[in-house]
Amino acid sequence: MLKVEELRVHFRTEFGVVRAVDGVSFEVERGEKFTLIGESGSGKSVLAQSILRLLPKNAYVSGRIIFEGRNLLELGEEEMRRIRGRKIAWIPQSQSSLNPVLTVGLQCAEPVMEHFKTDKKSALLKVARMFEFFGMGRGRISDYPHQFSGGMRQRVLVAMGISADPEFLIADEPTKGLDASKRKNIAELFEKIDKTMLIITHDLEFAERVSDRIAVMYCGEVVEISPAKEFFREPLHPYSKGLLESLPSRGLKPIIGFQPSMINPPSGCRFRERCEFAKKICERAPPESIVDGRIVRCWMYAERGWA
Amino acid sequence: MEVVAFRMGIFRNTLCTLGLGIIVFIALMGLLAPIIAGDPYKTNMSERLKPPSLKHLFGTDQLGRDVYSRIVWGARTTLLVALTISIISMTVGCLLGAIAGYFGGIVDDVIGRIIDTFLAIPELVFNIALVGIFCVAYGTSIWNVILAVVVTNWVSYARVMRSIVLSLKEREFVICEKALGAGDWYILLRHVIPNALGPIIVLATLNMGNVIMTISSLGFLGLGVQPPTPEWGQMINAGKNYITTAPWLTFFPGLFIALSVLGFNLLGEGLQEVIGRKRLVE
Amino acid sequence: MLRGVGLRKVFKTGLFGGKRIVAVDGVSIEIEEGETVALVGESGSGKSTLGRILLMLIRPDEGKVFFDGIDLTKLRGKELKRVRIKMQLIPQNPEEALDPRWRIYDSIAEPLRIHKLVDKSEEEDRILELVKAVGLKEEHLTRYPWQLSGGELQRAVIARALALNPRFIVCDEPTSMLDLSTQASIVRLLMKFQKMFGISYLFITHDLELAKVVADRILIMRSGKIVARRVESPS
Known part of the structure; x- marks a missing residue:
């Protein structure tokens, strides 16, 4: 229903070019709740805003966002206005x-x-x-x-x-700043809504409750796309694993190091400096691998190169 | 680095650059008056009310004095008086406003009511009355004007400062300071007031325009700077009797009043944009 | 070590203070040496107010706070300042906790300067030691708060709180504004310092799962009252 292809969003700032979204592709199917998980600075909110073209003027967007057979990035402002709200609705994060x-x-x-x-x-x-x-x-x-x-x-x-x-809903951090019990209420509400949804969140418990499929964003890239159940049972990407293990209920184990700068991201795999499995080969950009229908961007799952 | 970025911001902003340009121009006029202008007091009865010419760029007045020289020296008077007023009212207003906002309670009630009272009185009318009273009490002096304007002018600083401090004191870093064991005055002077300075600088710039306006108005009414000291408002007053025969007597002082007020307003607006954008970046 | 007895605080708001909000309603609480007590509750339950009362940042309307047997509610000015060396606050939002106009170095050095505990030459050594302990780099010291990420800032805040070797710290939702993986590292850091220095924590949070991991005891707060107490087995 919504197809994002090789999307890049770069911002030119005084300090350099910020690559907020850097070559992201995924597809949201009709009727499913697709959740983008990521920490602050991963580019997930920028990605969502670029779909409705809500970004500020200093943003450079390339790639394709196909909705109902049309590339949203090529539409005029007037046509875009007809799509916003009517076809694609936005639930803002700020109350x-x-x-x-x-x-x-x-x-x-x-x-x-x-x-x-x-x-x-x-x-x-x-x-x-x-x-x-x-x-x-x-x-x-x-x-x-x-x-x-x-x-x-x-x-x-x-x-x-x-x-x-609307036919399509984008919810930007719907549980931000809410208490546990209120988050539960919003989750119940989302379960009731029978619509195609793209949910942006950093709240893993919320994501687990409401989503059908999960995409994990790290440093402007999508590193894993998996069905929600399998993702929470057995995440593939080392970053996904780290994220889940840092939950208090799953051990509160921190991921070492800090998130790299979006202006000069590390070459190759962007997670390698924080990854406990990193090897020499990770200095090259990992290919996209498909494991049991799940997409993961890590050399561990690539057919050649790891071993 | 912060300072450099800030400076770059100022010059990248058109309003700022334009306003700053005008202000620098007028300030240079005042500063270089002894070099670039002649004697503003020298009368010449044979050259009365002459229109602008190469010899007298802005013409001469009813006493044959060179209007150009008087305008240039007038810049010095106006800026000095306005600056003195601004500095005194800013210091008094900011301190009182900060104290009211930070300590609250009875202190705030007292200062707050004083602010409200002053805000309820039309400013210029109050200024005129005060100058009158001071003149009777202490004789004519430039300090009458300064004091009279300060009395009404500190209020806007106090009001703005108070509201900024009210929000600042709830910020976590101020609460942390208390937890660290810092005293109230230390927190107020080292943390609260410095963080309020951004908006205060904008206010001060915009306020300079108002103050110049007030000084000129008082001058025009004959209550401000006394002749023969050159001052723009007072020059318009003297020239108003010749407005049909010698319009340059009113036009040039009027032009420079407008120009300097415009300069400060442009700079103020511009600074507001720059500071606002800096906040956004942060 | 720290004991609050019968604490009560009412905030008056609205026109002429006509509306009264009972933030803390007759709470007694005790925290032992080297112990972590988690205070769990939703927003508006009064848990932050209680934390600030224990630090004497808010004076209670009723009740007493004892620190090593001394009644803090009776202290003023200098005496209170001396006690503050022993107790600290780590607030919720690291982006708000440091003066935005100060370099990180000066912010961390501030408690040392306020209490005049060390001279200039020792100061630098002490700060480098603190910064290393919390996992920051020397280069962070010359930066301003807006140039650091949330996790880095919270480490700086912790360094500042530790500068005076406190015995008791109120952690007021120290990770609620942070990302998940950062939360884990900050909490682990706090737990490490507790083991090293035997500090007591009042750990305020709305996340029961987190409380279960960090705390020896959990207190649940609702509308100004403590409604449940439970002991956690160490994990």
Whole structure:
């Protein structure tokens, strides 16, 4: 449904060129929840923003993003506007994206009115039904954002994202800054939503609950793409392993070293300086290997070269 | 490195460069007055009210004095007075505002109410009244003007400083300082005030424009710098009687007032952009 | 070693202080020498306020805090400053914890300078030693906070907190703003220093799993009260 091919996003800054996304390819299939996992600075948020072309002007984007047979990167601004919200919706990470002086009902109804050309009344009715479905109660549509708690506001944002019934949803860190129990609520909510989704998160527990497939990003590259169940049972890439083992419930084992700079990433495998398995060959860029239908970018799984 | 980046930011910003250019130009005028201009006091009754010419670039006034020389020397007066006012009101305002914001409680209540009271009085009217009172009490002196403007001008610094400090004192690094055992005054002077200086510098720059405006207004009303000392506002006042026959008497001082106010406003706006962008980068 | 008895703190907000929020509601807590007590609760449960009361950064409305038997609520000014050498805070957001205008070196040196504990020549040795202990490099010292990553910053904050050889540290969600792999390394670092120096920690977190790994005892806090206490078997 959405196909990203060899996507690169570079920023020119005073300190040099930041390669935030550097040659990423993946495909999200209809009906699945595809999650991009990565730590801060891995480029996952930039990747998501580039799909809707929300990046600032100093970003240089190349590659292809195919949605319904069309390359989004080649569309005009007018066509892009028709896709945003209507076909692809964005659930922002910041809860300050809500307008403090409008009722949340009205804010959710706005995209409905615009895309379906309906009147305010029926749009609000639709929003009220949605609020009920999300467990917030119909009456709350006439409340203002400050009357909601952090977790509730996140639900409002989700409601706003799906109010215009888009075909594709992008959620940017939906659990950021929320407590454990509220994260659980958002996870339950996401399980209820029956839509194709691209979820960006660093929250592994949340990812495990809601996703069908997982892609792991490290330093601007996707290093592994696996079905969620298999990923959490047995991650392939050394970085995926390290990430899972650093969970408190799985041993709280740190990954040695620091994340490399995005301006001068290490040559070859970008994880090699922190990898306990690294060998001489890792100084060359690892090829993409397919293991039991899972994609991994590590010499360990390459047919030739490791041994 | 931080300083260098900041400087680069200033010169990359058009507003900043333009504003700074105008200010440097006017400051140089004031600084080099003894070299580039003649005697602003020398009268010449045979050359009264002459229009601009090569000999008198901006013409002469009703006493035959060279308007160009008076404008150049006027820059010195205006800038010196404005700078004195700004420095005094900035120091007083920032300190009071910082104390109010940081310590809170009764101190804040008292200073806060004083600020509110001053904000409720129209500034220029208050300035005029104060100059009048000071004149009666202490006789005419340039310090009357300075003091009268400072009395109303410190308030904006205090208000801005107070609100910045209110948000700064909740920041974790300030709380950490307390946990480290640092005293309140140490924290205030070493950590809180330095971190508030960015917006204060912007405010001070924009405020310089206002102060120049106020000085000129007082001068125009005959309450500011007293003749024969050259000052732009007062020159407009003297020239207003000849506005139809000798418009250069009002035009040139007016032009330089406008130019200097514009300079400071442009620089202020520009600095705001530069500092704002620096925040974003961080 | 540290004991809080019957602590209570009410914040007044709203017009004329009309709205009252009971942040800490009659809490008693005890932390032994060399022990880690985890304080687990959701945001708004009052756990941060309790931590700050124990450090006397917030004065309680009721109750007492004893440190080695001395009642801290009775101390003022100089006496309190002397006690502060022994107790420290590691706050939640490392990007906020250091003065943005100061170089890392000066920030770490600050506690030494405030308490005038060492002279100039010793200062540098002490700081290099601290920096090495927390896993930073010398080159980090001349940088400004915005030039460091979250994990590096939190190491600098830890170095600063350790500079005075404290006996008690309140770690207020020290890893909640950090990435997963960084969280693990920071927590491991804190645990290492505890073993080395026998420091007591009050480890505030909202993550029960994390609390289980780090703590000897866990206290669960909800709406200003401690609602459950449990002992963890060492892992």
